[in-house]
Each structure stands twice: as structure tokens, then as C-alpha cells.
Amino acid sequence: MRLEELAAGQRVNGITGAGVELVATSWIGGDFLEVTYRDAAGGIGEAFLDRTHESNLALDTGRDDTFGADAGEWKLGVEALRIKHAALIDPMLAVSNSALQPLPHQITAVYGELLPRTPLRYLLADDPGAGKTIMCGLYIKELLLRGELERCLVVAPGSLVDQWQDELWEKFGLKFSVLSREGLQGAVAGTYFDDNPLLIARMDMLKRDEDLQEDLDAIDWDLVVVDEAHRMSAKWGRDGLDRTKRYALGQLLGRRARNFLLMTATPHSGDPEAFRIFLALLDEDRFGGRPTGSTLTPGNDVMRRMLKEDLLTMEGRPLFPPRKAYTVRYRLSSVEQELYDEVGEYVRQGMVSVERIREGDRRRATNLGFALIVLQRRLASSPEAIWRSLQRRRAKLGGLRDELAERGEAFWEQATIRLPGSWSDDPTMEATAEEEAFADEAVERISAAETLGELDVELSQLDRLIPLARRARESGTDQKWLELRGILESAQMTDDSQGHPRKIIVFTEHKDTLSYLRGRITALPGRAEAVVEIHGAMDMRERRRVQHRFTQDPNTTVLLATDAAGEGLNLQAAHLMVNYDLPWNPNRIEQRFGRIHRIGQKETCHLWSLVAEDTREGAVFIRLLEKMEEQAASLGGKVYDVLGETFEGEPLERLLARAVREGEGARRHLERIIDARVGDELPRLLEQRALYREVLLPVDIEGARRRADLGQRTRLQPHLASAWFAESVHVLGGRVQLRADGTAEVLRVPEVVRERARAGTVLNARYGNVRFAPEQEQPATAGGTVLGPGSPLFDALADTVAERYASSSVSGTLLIDPTGRDDSTRLLAAVGHEIVDGRAVSTALSRRFEIVEIDESAAGAAAGLRHLDYRAATDQELTQLLGMRGTAFVDPVSLAMRWAVSHLVAEHTTDVRNSHGAATERRREAINDRLRNLSPSDPVAGRLRHRLERLAEEAQIVSRRPRIHAVALVVPASVFGITPQVDSVASLEVATARTVRDLEEQGLAATSTEVGAVQVDRGGETVWIDVRVGDGAGHRLRMARSDVIQGANLGGRYRLALVDRGDIRYVAAPYGRLRLDKYHQHEFDLVWSSVWRDGSRDLDGKKAL
Known part of the structure; x- marks a missing residue:
């Protein structure tokens, strides 16, 4: 058929796999014809034809092949369609496809808040331990399964990137790369982000590297997630907004992200202006600009905050158990007191020098002050820690003295060390291995001495202090250790129900103390093999191995840990904890407690803090802990949730340093500050913290349960997926061997499937070990691939089968219903529908895919999985059914379209209008509020008016034409005299x-x-x-x-x-x-x-x- 013979209105074969109706034709030159067509499902397509196509073109003869497709092929094709649209059928596909069971608040976050928002600009601010990483992983997996995500960037503090990578892989099967210098050096310039579409990056690495930021600014990301996002801060100054480098990074990421998710457990520090600036990262037009005095009401369209005490299980019970804290006071022995006094005087003399040095060299004074504080904290930690520290300091300074005497260089020039960037940029961040290493270096080599003579004086002081420390260490009167031993040997360490020793975590600030305690504890009867340790010098893999042993081995009952060890580890196998050393940063008290007070903890959590009451810093801690216990009587464990924020503006570190420096003279002043902060500020912060809180209502719990139940009943994996996979591979010429344990071996992948591998993936010719249940446990050495929606092989097979049987699906087949559920003949149809916004380049707002059974009047009902219960018609039954083609089902696609337009489209459009329209209206009102406070000539006003125009386009809801993917005539067996x-x-x-x-x-x-x-x-x-x-x-x-x-x-x-x-x-x-x-x-x-x-x-x- 020649191209000149083609015209609108014709039905033509040879353009696609099935006949199509021409809608329009347009010549380009004399030998090329552009055609627009409508396929049998109602979809509109375009094709570019040249003379080489003419041999395949032919007018559709009108042969009636309605319901003439092979029933077996039809069922395979329809199941492939269901798999391709699985995210629109399974209400929680990412859950079915992952090895986890989410909690109600996680289900409502992902499926009630994040997924319905298109595009997403959102702050997830649930309390620590609520599982925000789980929620984010579910959201990422759902977007991937829905085909709405190809490029994703997760930005997190450096200490958390390994945890992110591990959890995304272990719980969701998501293989993310971690941005590294080695990877960048090995990549072709400018291609790294293209080659790593799923990426995790360290926040501070990005903020410092302008070249990286330039590359980032050239990439459009489908989703950017920022963990611990509160670190991106700014404040209004005299000359405008004073942005930190992290805040500027946040602005860049927000510009390049289609969906932008910020996560933090501390979104609001009690400063409304800082909170508004923070929210401006999500929507500058709505929250930007200087405060106007109006009350900030972010609305639940932009953030969600749930507190620990409001989180519930599926049974409606509190998710988190109570937590209790105790202060264990002790007095130093006489030899310990002598050591404390002498070393304390050495530290105070150094602090006097700090103030003198500060006038000429602020940086050197800061470093020296830091070294002295670390030394004081090691003094309070243990005789072992101070003895080892003084020894190393003496050795390092002595060696440096000899070297400098020989070279004749000024000592102080060698004694200046740059603080780690993270330390000076964010003093509230968790301890890292880098900071622990820096503390060691600072204590060993930073001195106030500026001449060799001054250094000799300091060396003689150290020579006097070291024997004192050794005597205290060897005296056997370590009162602090005796208190810890009493806890370890108490009745609380024995499980009443089974008689097994309970597990306990002991936190210390120093590795020397950690080693000292290990020796002490393992010497106790029955404790030789009971102790493990984690510290900053261990890499994350080694920490994970220790964590696994502690949580899984019933004979391993004591974990000794430094703060660097607490990064990213969940240790809820224990519910007992000891602060052997109290950190000077109160945030770390909360972070330590959070290691055990997490999801999955069943027992009441107990925390003992050991404090020497006859030391200067000990007196400050006792006052703090007393006030906290008073508040806990009425506020419960919530006091720990805002402890760090309580001392903003008057850091606890500064109060403790002053206590060490000034002693009794500052004591009453410091007590007044603590009383005000904990007595007055802490309740106010808890009240502020609850301002934007949301609570789980019974209806929310019930809704989450219904969604989870429906997903569980209708899930594809493992049973539906395995049977369909094996049959489809067989039909296409491959071979699968299914095993009784639910695993399988793919002996031959059909070539036609391998050719359909999606971009960036390569399919093997065979797979030795696959499984269809994500939650199925495998031996550690087995490995294996999980097959289901989202896996490359499974998706390629679904694409291949759906395309091969597309024409069979639409022409339809005859199915016999032997169940006796319904004695009427009806049409089974698979129908899809999409709604987009009104922008020139539209964005899909919502999609639906339904399988329904429709009667002659176009009334329909959901069919669920009923097509699985129907069988093919026998030859005799087919003969009897020939006459039925003259009934109301003669044009099944038109009948299905009638149902879709009158039911599916109407309901779908109403639902989208109610949800999308309300959210858009809230954004419009907020921008109008800003406009009213701006001069019409202000450049910002012009930008805001343009944003309002874009919002008007986004608010428009455009319904696409429904698409009929498949039809089948379902005839009850009773028609043939068969009684079910x-x-x-x-x-x-x-x-x-x-x-x-x-x-x-x-x-x-x-x-x-x-x-x-x-x-x-x-x-x-x-x-x-x-x-x-x-x-x-x-x-x-x-x-x-x-x-x-x-x-x-x-x-x-x-x-x-x-x-x-x-x-x-x-x-x-x-x-x-x-x-x-x-x-x-x-x-x-x-x-x-x-x-x-x-x-x-x-x-x-x-x-x-």
C-alpha cells in the first residue's frame, strides 16, 4: 500500500503490531509521511513513515477477531500488564517488595503524605528513632517502582553515609554508590553524576568543593534527600541573609531537585525566624524574605512532626517504652583527690595562658584551650586515661623540644594545629573518628610554651604529675570503677524470666578508659568472653560485626563504646546503659540514650550516670541531673529530647570550662543558669516542640492496617510472581527450575528478554540462585537475586510479554467462570487513566489502573484476582459461544470506555481535585500574604507574581483519555449446563x-x-x-x-x-x-x-x- 493512499479515518495494519485508526497525516517532502493514530486501546501515537514501510501497510479488512485470542496468551499478557502497573494495584508495593514490616506512622508518612505530593517539597521531622531512614527508603522504592525516579541523591553527615548505604541495600535492595574522591578521580571529567544515578554524598564534602557544586548545578535530580537538614542554617544580618556554606548548598540542591525532602528531628530550636529561614529551603517564595511579624504556620502540606510519645504500634499501644535515668554519686579516694587537684591546677594555669595568647593569636589560643579541656575530661574519666595522656604528652613534647633545640625554631610555630572543619562549623554534631584522633594529637603536642625555657618548666611539671597518676592507677581505690562494678553485679543484670544475664552498654569518652574497663570487666568471674568494644579507630564494617555479635550472641553482655561508636548503630538488644563519662555536649547524652531507646525496644530503658561530687565539673553535672530528675517527674523521658537545645546561647561546655577555671567562685552563678535553663527553658522548649506535632488517631491506625492487610492479601510476591515468571520464560523459549523451598534457577534466559534490558543494565544468560520472597532468609554464602517488580530481569520479562501479547489483550479472549459466583455473562477489562496538570510540559498528578467486570449496561465492579479463577473455553464451548458476538459485547472496547468515562474518570478527577487543589491553594495564599507586604516595584514582587501564574497552571487538572489495555468475555459455566x-x-x-x-x-x-x-x-x-x-x-x-x-x-x-x-x-x-x-x-x-x-x-x- 502506497503512502499516498493513507488518509484520516482509515484502519490500517503494518504501522504497529496491531491495527490502528489514522487520525491525521502530514507530508514532509515527497517521500516521508508523519501519521497520528489511535490504537485499539484508545491511546494516541505518532509514527514517521518512508517508502520502506509500504510493503507492510494494508487496510484493515474488518475481520471480526473479537475475543479470538488464545486464553493462555491473554492471561500471561494481562498479568504482565498488572506487573507493569503493580504500583497502582498493590497499595504498598515497596513494602511487598522489601524485607520489612512498617509501622503505622511510617505508612501514613509515605503513603499519606509523601507520595500524594507531586512535586514534593517537604520536611519530615519525626522524633529520633522513629525510622525516618525507613520512610525515605520506602518513598524512594515506590518512586522507582512507579517509574517516576531515575536519579536520586541522598546528602547526609559523613558519619551516617555508610549507614544509609547499608540500610537502603539490606532493607530495600537499592544499590546506592557513595561519592568519594577516589571515584571522582577515576571518572571522566563531568560524567561522575551521570554514571552514578543513585548516589549518597557527604554534606561537608559537597559544601567545601566548588567544582562539585558546579557539576551538581548542571544535573536535574528526580529526588534529593537531606538528612540532618537542620545543619543547613542561616540568619538575617545587617546586609541581608548571612548564609552558611551548608545553607547555600541546600539552596543549590533545592533548585536542581524535582522532589526535595528534608529530614531532621530538630527542626525548631525555639527561634521562629531561624525556622522560617530553614523552611525557605523548601519554598523561598512562600517562606523567604525578612520576617513581617506575622505568625508562621507552615501547614501540614509542607511538614510533618510526630513525637515519640505519640507513636503507636498496629495494636494501638505506645511504640516506645518508658525510660528512666539515675545519678550515681561517688567521692574520690584520697589519692584520686590529690591527683585531681594537682592536674586541675596544671590545667587552670594553662587556661590563664590561653587568655594571654588570645590577644595575639586567636586560633592558637582556641587550640590550646581545646587541648586543656580534653586533658581535664580525661582526668575525670579514669586514672588510666590521665596517666596515659600525661605520658604521651611528656614523650611528644620532650621529643619536640630536642628537635627544636637542634633546629633552633620557635616552639609555638610547631604547636599550632588546625581544628577539623566539622568541629568549628558545628560543635553540636556527633563525635567522629576524626575528632577523636584530633583530640589525641591536641593533648599530646599543643602547649602554651613559646620558648625552650618555658617548655622545660612544663616538662618538669609533667614529670611530677605522671608518678601521681600512676600511683592513683595502681592504688586499687578507683571509686568510679567500684560503682560500675556494683551495677554489673546487681540483681538488675539478671533476667528474671530466663535467668540469662542482661545486656548493658557502657559509654566512655576515651579509648584509654575503654581499654582499662575491658581489662577490669573481663577479670570478673564469668565475664572473660562477655565484653566487646567499639571505638572511633574501627571502620564501619568492623563496628557492624561487633554490633552483630553483641545483639545476637547471648553470652556477649557488655559493650564498651565511645561516642564515635554510637554513630548509626542500633543497639536495642540492650535496655541498660551507663554513662561512665558524661559528655560535655548535652546532645550526646540524648544520642547515647537513643542507641537503645529505639523502635523494637520492648523493655523500660535505664541509664546510670556516674558523677564525682567532689570535683568542679561534677558539681555542675549533679546540679544539671538533679534538675532533670525534677522535670522528669512531670515530663517523663521527654526531657532528653530537648536537652541539647536547652543550652543554646549558653553552651554547657562553656559552663563546665568556667567551673574548672574559677571553681567555687562561679558555682552559685552556674547553678542559677542551670536552674533557669532546665527549670524554665526546658518546659518552654517542649511546648514549642509540640506546636507543629501531629498525632496518630484511631482512624489513622485503622487506615494503615487496612492498607497493609490489602497489600498482604494481593501481593505479587512470591506466589503470583513465581508461577507467572516460570510460565512466561517457558513460552518465550527459556527454562526455569522452581525448587520446593521457593527459590529457583534460571537455566536459560530467552534472548528476546535479554535484548529488552533497560538502559544501564545487562542481563545474564542464566541465574543460579533467585528467589521471589524478599523476606526469605538465605544462607550468608548463598547470595542470590530477588525477582519482582523493580528487578531488571523481571521487568524486562514483563515488558517483553506485554508487548508480544498487546494485540491479543485488546482483541480479547473467551473465559469460562467455573466458580458459580456470578451466573451472568460480563466483560472483564483492564483500564488505565492518567491526570496531569495544566503546564506546557505537564506533570502527571495521578495514575490509576483497574481490572473490572462490566455488565451490558456498563455498570462495573472491581474484579481483583478473579481472572486467575477462569479457564479457557473448550472447542465445543467455543462453537456454542459464536452467537454471542451479536450481543451488547460486540464492541467490548467501546463498552469498557463507557464505564471508564462515567465511573473511573469522574471519581479519579474528583479525588485529585480535592487533594491537589487544596495544597495549591495553600501555597497561593501564603505567596499572596508576602506580596501584600512588598512594594509593587520590588524585584521580589515580580518573581512572586510569576510564581502565582505558574501555580495557576499547576492548579489546572487535565484528564487524559482512558486507555483500554485488555478485554475478555467471561461466561458462567452454567450456560453449558455445568453445575459448579x-x-x-x-x-x-x-x-x-x-x-x-x-x-x-x-x-x-x-x-x-x-x-x-x-x-x-x-x-x-x-x-x-x-x-x-x-x-x-x-x-x-x-x-x-x-x-x-x-x-x-x-x-x-x-x-x-x-x-x-x-x-x-x-x-x-x-x-x-x-x-x-x-x-x-x-x-x-x-x-x-x-x-x-x-x-x-x-x-x-x-x-x-
């Missing part, structure tokens, strides 16, 4: 009512959701019960495939209730012996008597007598 073996409605109603009564007599809350279906709410967990009626021996139990699949998916939360003349048996795991891997098997026959014998008289498994 089903329970009568009357008998099933009686059996259902009898089952409900029986369960209520067992003390369970049971309700009937429909005839033959009962649900039991057992402490927040739903048990699904399928009721069947029988008459004893010889009776067959016929189960439809969809019922068996849903029962298998629910596992231990499913029962089959057999009712026989008033007697009932509840059968757990009734389908455990069935082979579900035969894809086209639409029903299963069970022997009633055999299943009955497996049953129990009550729901929980008590066997009948």
Missing part, C-alpha cells in the same frame, strides 16, 4: 453466622465482611477466615486459585473454617502442600476429610479431642 460445586448461599450464610458465634465464645472480636468471609481482630492483627460447608466423608473441597493465593500470601494470618453439621474446624496453612507454580491451574481440589483432620477446635491451634 459451590455451597448454597443459604447454607453458607448459616455457616458464616455459626463461625462468628463460635469465635465470640472463644473471646475473640469477630465480624462477617461478606457471606463466607470472617475477620478476627486479635490485638491489632487481623486474621482472615474463609468459611466452607461440607457433609463429611467423601466430600471434595474445591478452592479457586485466587482464594488459595490470598490465603498463602496471608500465611499465619489466614484460616480455613470447615463447618460440618454445626461442628467447626479451623485449619492453619491449609495450602502448604499444594503446588502453586502451575500458572494456568485455575482451581484446586482438596479432600474434605483430610483437611478436617488437620483442623483445630479453636483459632489458635488447640486440637479437637
Whole structure:
């Protein structure tokens, strides 16, 4: 057929795999024709034809092949469509596809807040330990599965990047790279970000490197996530906004991100102006500019904050247990007191020098002051720590003295060390291994001496102090250790129920003390193998190994740790903790407690803090802890959540340093400050913290449970996925061997599938070990690939099958319903719909994909998995059905379109208008508020007016034409005189009512959701019960495939209730012996008597007598 013969309105074969209707044609020159067409599903497409296409072109002859497709091919093709649209079918696909069970607040965050917002500009500010990394991972996985994310950047503090990488891989199967100098050096210039679309980067690495920022500014990211985002701060100054480098980085990232998610547990430090500046990272037009005096109300469209005390389990119980803290006071022994006084005087003399040096060299004075404070803290830590530190200081300064005497250089020029950038930029950040190493170096080599003579004086002082420290160490009167020993040997360390020793974590600030304690504890009876340690000199992999041993080995009961060890480790296997040393930064007290007070902790958490009451810093700590205990009496464990913020503006470190320097003279002044901060400021901060809080209501818990239950019942993995995968590979010429344990070996991947590998992926010719259940445990050496939506092989197979059988899906097939559920003939259709906004380059706001059954009047109902229960028609049945093509189903696509337009489109559009329109209106109102306070000539006003124009376009909702992906005519078996073996409605109603009564007599809350279906709410967990009626021996139990699949998916939360003349048996795991891997098997026959014998008289498994 020549190109000149093509015209609008014709039906033509040869342009795509199936016939299409030409909508328009346009010549380009004399040999090229651009055509616009509508396919059988109603979708609009375009093609560019030249003379080489003419041999394939032909007018559609109009042959009626409606419902003529092979039923087996049709079912494979429809399942491929379901897989491609899995994120629109499974209400929590990322959960089904991952090895985790999220909590209600995590479900509401991801599926109720993050995913519905397009594009996303959001602050997730739930409390520490709420699992924000889990929420973010679920969000990323959902976007990937929906095809809405290719490039993602996670920006986090350096100490957390390994944790991010591990959790995203272990829990979600997401392989993120970590940005490194080595990687950058090995990449071709400007290509690193292109080659690493899933990337984690250190916040401070990005903020310092302008070349990296330039490369970042050239990349559009689908999603940027910033963890610990409160570190991106700025403040208004005389000349405008004074931005830190981190804040400037945040602005850059916000410009390049389509979706921008900030995460922090401390979004508001009590300063409304700083909070507004922070929110401006999300929306500068809405929150930018100098404060106008109006109250800031961010609204739940831009942030969510849930507090620990408001978080609940699926059962509605508090998620976090109580936490209690105790102060253990002790007095130094006489030898310890002498050491404390002498070293303290040495430190105070040095502090006098700091003030003198500060006038000429501020940086050197800062370094010296830091070294002296570290020395004082080691003095308070243990005799071992101060003895080792003084020895190393003497050796290093002595060696430096000899070297400088020989070279004749000024000593102080060698004694200046630059503070780590993280230390000076953010003194509240967690301790890192770098900072621990710097502290060691500072203590060993920074001195106030400026001449060799002054250095000789200091060396003689050290020569006097070192024997004092050694005598205290060897005296055997370490009172602090004796207090810790008392805790370790107390009755609280024995588990009352099992008699096993409980696990405890001991935090110290110094590695020398850690080693000292290890020696002491392992010398105790029965403790030789009980102790492990984590410190800053260990890499993250080694820390993980120690963490695993501590949490998994019942004989490992004591973990000794420094603050650097606490970074990113979850240690809720223990619920007991000791602060052997109290950190001078109060944030770290909260961070330490947070290692055990986390999701998954079942026990009340206990914290003991050891404090010497006859030391200067000890007196300050005792006053602080006393006031905290007073507040905890009314506020509970919440006092720890804002402890760090309590001392903003008057850092605790500064108060402690003053106590060391000035002693008794400053004591009363410091007590007044602590009383004001903890007594007055702390309650105010807790009140401020609750301003923007959200709480989980019972309706939220119920909604999360319903969503989780539906996802569990209808999930693709493992049963649906494995059977479809094996059959599809076989049909395409490949080979799969399914194993009884749920794993498989792909012996040959079809070549046509390998050719469909998506960009950036390569598919192997075979896979030796795959599995379909993400949660299935594998031996450590087994490895293996999880197959399901999102995995390259699985997705390539779905693409191949859907394309191969696209024409069969739309032309349709005939299916026979043997279940007896419905005695009418109806149309089964797979329908898709998309809604976009009104911008020139539109953004999809919402998509839906539904499989429905439609009657002759275009009324429809959700079909769920019913297509699995239908079989192909026999040749004889096909002959009988030929006459049915003249019925109302003669044009099935038009009938499906009628249903879609009148039902799906209308409901979908209303839902999107209600959610999207309200959010857009809130943004518009906030920008108008800013405009009213600006002069019309202000350049900012022009930008805001332009933003309002864009918002007007975004607010427009445009409904795309529905797309009919597949149709099938479903005919009940009764048409052919076949009587299905089903329970009568009357008998099933009686059996259902009898089952409900029986369960209520067992003390369970049971309700009937429909005839033959009962649900039991057992402490927040739903048990699904399928009721069947029988008459004893010889009776067959016929189960439809969809019922068996849903029962298998629910596992231990499913029962089959057999009712026989008033007697009932509840059968757990009734389908455990069935082979579900035969894809086209639409029903299963069970022997009633055999299943009955497996049953129990009550729901929980008590066997009948």
C-alpha cells in the first residue's frame, strides 16, 4: 500500500503490531509521511513513515477477531500488564517488595503524605528513632517502582553515609554508590553524576568543593534527600541573609531537585525566624524574605512532626517504652583527690595562658584551650586515661623540644594545629573518628610554651604529675570503677524470666578508659568472653560485626563504646546503659540514650550516670541531673529530647570550662543558669516542640492496617510472581527450575528478554540462585537475586510479554467462570487513566489502573484476582459461544470506555481535585500574604507574581483519555449446563453466622465482611477466615486459585473454617502442600476429610479431642 493512499479515518495494519485508526497525516517532502493514530486501546501515537514501510501497510479488512485470542496468551499478557502497573494495584508495593514490616506512622508518612505530593517539597521531622531512614527508603522504592525516579541523591553527615548505604541495600535492595574522591578521580571529567544515578554524598564534602557544586548545578535530580537538614542554617544580618556554606548548598540542591525532602528531628530550636529561614529551603517564595511579624504556620502540606510519645504500634499501644535515668554519686579516694587537684591546677594555669595568647593569636589560643579541656575530661574519666595522656604528652613534647633545640625554631610555630572543619562549623554534631584522633594529637603536642625555657618548666611539671597518676592507677581505690562494678553485679543484670544475664552498654569518652574497663570487666568471674568494644579507630564494617555479635550472641553482655561508636548503630538488644563519662555536649547524652531507646525496644530503658561530687565539673553535672530528675517527674523521658537545645546561647561546655577555671567562685552563678535553663527553658522548649506535632488517631491506625492487610492479601510476591515468571520464560523459549523451598534457577534466559534490558543494565544468560520472597532468609554464602517488580530481569520479562501479547489483550479472549459466583455473562477489562496538570510540559498528578467486570449496561465492579479463577473455553464451548458476538459485547472496547468515562474518570478527577487543589491553594495564599507586604516595584514582587501564574497552571487538572489495555468475555459455566460445586448461599450464610458465634465464645472480636468471609481482630492483627460447608466423608473441597493465593500470601494470618453439621474446624496453612507454580491451574481440589483432620477446635491451634 502506497503512502499516498493513507488518509484520516482509515484502519490500517503494518504501522504497529496491531491495527490502528489514522487520525491525521502530514507530508514532509515527497517521500516521508508523519501519521497520528489511535490504537485499539484508545491511546494516541505518532509514527514517521518512508517508502520502506509500504510493503507492510494494508487496510484493515474488518475481520471480526473479537475475543479470538488464545486464553493462555491473554492471561500471561494481562498479568504482565498488572506487573507493569503493580504500583497502582498493590497499595504498598515497596513494602511487598522489601524485607520489612512498617509501622503505622511510617505508612501514613509515605503513603499519606509523601507520595500524594507531586512535586514534593517537604520536611519530615519525626522524633529520633522513629525510622525516618525507613520512610525515605520506602518513598524512594515506590518512586522507582512507579517509574517516576531515575536519579536520586541522598546528602547526609559523613558519619551516617555508610549507614544509609547499608540500610537502603539490606532493607530495600537499592544499590546506592557513595561519592568519594577516589571515584571522582577515576571518572571522566563531568560524567561522575551521570554514571552514578543513585548516589549518597557527604554534606561537608559537597559544601567545601566548588567544582562539585558546579557539576551538581548542571544535573536535574528526580529526588534529593537531606538528612540532618537542620545543619543547613542561616540568619538575617545587617546586609541581608548571612548564609552558611551548608545553607547555600541546600539552596543549590533545592533548585536542581524535582522532589526535595528534608529530614531532621530538630527542626525548631525555639527561634521562629531561624525556622522560617530553614523552611525557605523548601519554598523561598512562600517562606523567604525578612520576617513581617506575622505568625508562621507552615501547614501540614509542607511538614510533618510526630513525637515519640505519640507513636503507636498496629495494636494501638505506645511504640516506645518508658525510660528512666539515675545519678550515681561517688567521692574520690584520697589519692584520686590529690591527683585531681594537682592536674586541675596544671590545667587552670594553662587556661590563664590561653587568655594571654588570645590577644595575639586567636586560633592558637582556641587550640590550646581545646587541648586543656580534653586533658581535664580525661582526668575525670579514669586514672588510666590521665596517666596515659600525661605520658604521651611528656614523650611528644620532650621529643619536640630536642628537635627544636637542634633546629633552633620557635616552639609555638610547631604547636599550632588546625581544628577539623566539622568541629568549628558545628560543635553540636556527633563525635567522629576524626575528632577523636584530633583530640589525641591536641593533648599530646599543643602547649602554651613559646620558648625552650618555658617548655622545660612544663616538662618538669609533667614529670611530677605522671608518678601521681600512676600511683592513683595502681592504688586499687578507683571509686568510679567500684560503682560500675556494683551495677554489673546487681540483681538488675539478671533476667528474671530466663535467668540469662542482661545486656548493658557502657559509654566512655576515651579509648584509654575503654581499654582499662575491658581489662577490669573481663577479670570478673564469668565475664572473660562477655565484653566487646567499639571505638572511633574501627571502620564501619568492623563496628557492624561487633554490633552483630553483641545483639545476637547471648553470652556477649557488655559493650564498651565511645561516642564515635554510637554513630548509626542500633543497639536495642540492650535496655541498660551507663554513662561512665558524661559528655560535655548535652546532645550526646540524648544520642547515647537513643542507641537503645529505639523502635523494637520492648523493655523500660535505664541509664546510670556516674558523677564525682567532689570535683568542679561534677558539681555542675549533679546540679544539671538533679534538675532533670525534677522535670522528669512531670515530663517523663521527654526531657532528653530537648536537652541539647536547652543550652543554646549558653553552651554547657562553656559552663563546665568556667567551673574548672574559677571553681567555687562561679558555682552559685552556674547553678542559677542551670536552674533557669532546665527549670524554665526546658518546659518552654517542649511546648514549642509540640506546636507543629501531629498525632496518630484511631482512624489513622485503622487506615494503615487496612492498607497493609490489602497489600498482604494481593501481593505479587512470591506466589503470583513465581508461577507467572516460570510460565512466561517457558513460552518465550527459556527454562526455569522452581525448587520446593521457593527459590529457583534460571537455566536459560530467552534472548528476546535479554535484548529488552533497560538502559544501564545487562542481563545474564542464566541465574543460579533467585528467589521471589524478599523476606526469605538465605544462607550468608548463598547470595542470590530477588525477582519482582523493580528487578531488571523481571521487568524486562514483563515488558517483553506485554508487548508480544498487546494485540491479543485488546482483541480479547473467551473465559469460562467455573466458580458459580456470578451466573451472568460480563466483560472483564483492564483500564488505565492518567491526570496531569495544566503546564506546557505537564506533570502527571495521578495514575490509576483497574481490572473490572462490566455488565451490558456498563455498570462495573472491581474484579481483583478473579481472572486467575477462569479457564479457557473448550472447542465445543467455543462453537456454542459464536452467537454471542451479536450481543451488547460486540464492541467490548467501546463498552469498557463507557464505564471508564462515567465511573473511573469522574471519581479519579474528583479525588485529585480535592487533594491537589487544596495544597495549591495553600501555597497561593501564603505567596499572596508576602506580596501584600512588598512594594509593587520590588524585584521580589515580580518573581512572586510569576510564581502565582505558574501555580495557576499547576492548579489546572487535565484528564487524559482512558486507555483500554485488555478485554475478555467471561461466561458462567452454567450456560453449558455445568453445575459448579459451590455451597448454597443459604447454607453458607448459616455457616458464616455459626463461625462468628463460635469465635465470640472463644473471646475473640469477630465480624462477617461478606457471606463466607470472617475477620478476627486479635490485638491489632487481623486474621482472615474463609468459611466452607461440607457433609463429611467423601466430600471434595474445591478452592479457586485466587482464594488459595490470598490465603498463602496471608500465611499465619489466614484460616480455613470447615463447618460440618454445626461442628467447626479451623485449619492453619491449609495450602502448604499444594503446588502453586502451575500458572494456568485455575482451581484446586482438596479432600474434605483430610483437611478436617488437620483442623483445630479453636483459632489458635488447640486440637479437637
